[in-house]
Amino acid sequence: MKFADQMAIKLLAHAVNQLGTATTEALCATPDRRMVRLMVERVKGDLDSFLEHYDEIEPADEKQG
Known part of the structure; x- marks a missing residue:
């Protein structure tokens, strides 16, 4: 997985966390x-x-990952 992809996943995880806080x-x-x-x-x-x-x-x- 490329570094940029990993950063995007971290962004998604952060968004999920923030949504939990908002909830x-x-x-x-x-x-x-x-x-x-x-x-x-x-x-x-x-x-x-x-x-x-x-x-x-x-x-x-996607096929490589």
Whole structure:
């Protein structure tokens, strides 16, 4: 796996972690809706970056991994 691919996977893992944090905050008795919205927006950006990277991978690259 290429270094850039590994970094994309780390970005995906970070996005999942942030989404969990946003979910926890949203489930609080008095959630900070502004914070939840900001965290979800950040996750959306991270996921978009991840998908852009994976759209660029050539089929030959996938067979090697």
